[in-house]
Amino acid sequence: MAQKVTIVSRQQWGAAAPKKRETLKGSAQRVVIHHTALPRCKGQKECMDRLVSIQRGHMKDRGFDDIGYNFLVGGDGAVYEGRGWGVVGAHAKGNNHDSLGIAFMGNFKNDTPSTEAMSSVKKLLQSGVSQGFLNPKFALFGHRDLGDTECPGEKLYAALPQLRGTT
Numbered sequence: 001m002a003q004k005v006t007i008v009s010r011q012q013w014g015a016a017a018p019k020k021r022e023t024l025k026g027s028a029q030r031v032v033i034h035h036t037a038l039p040r041c042k043g044q045k046e047c048m049d050r051l052v053s054i055q056r057g058h059m060k061d062r063g064f065d066d067i068g069y070n071f072l073v074g075g076d077g078a079v080y081e082g083r084g085w086g087v088v089g090a091h092a093k094g095n096n097h098d099s100l101g102i103a104f105m106g107n108f109k110n111d112t113p114s115t116e117a118m119s120s121v122k123k124l125l126q127s128g129v130s131q132g133f134l135n136p137k138f139a140l141f142g143h144r145d146l147g148d149t150e151c152p153g154e155k156l157y158a159a160l161p162q163l164r165g166t167t
């Protein structure tokens, strides 16, 4: 009964190969929601360019093995594959080994997340549960619940209850 969600693959957005890839042990128990804290991108071309630059920043400047997040979502509801399912991310220090990191593209300190993005993430979570990548009883957090950060921004943080529960 999980709704279908279309994911723009790494190949489609032109991702560089990861330096290393660590498999998550078992299904993810927690979901951590982030924002990129960058201006929102409009349309797939602009979002894909943004993804390439985020990945470059994470790998070159921050020394990560790959783009930090497992998935990212654009304001139009397009979902982009980051590290993807079943892979340990680099998004919430000390909390990466049992979780899935999803980033909303944009800055949600003052902006409200779009209904399209919210609905896509809900579908993505349902799809993760139905494929066994995500525990059906997963707990969902904002990054700020787990670390000293404003992430995912006031407005997105306030919207998180809408993402809890998969019904």
Ligand SMILES: [Zn+2]
Binding pocket: 033, 034, 035, 091, 143, 149, 151, 152
């Ligand atoms: Zn974050």
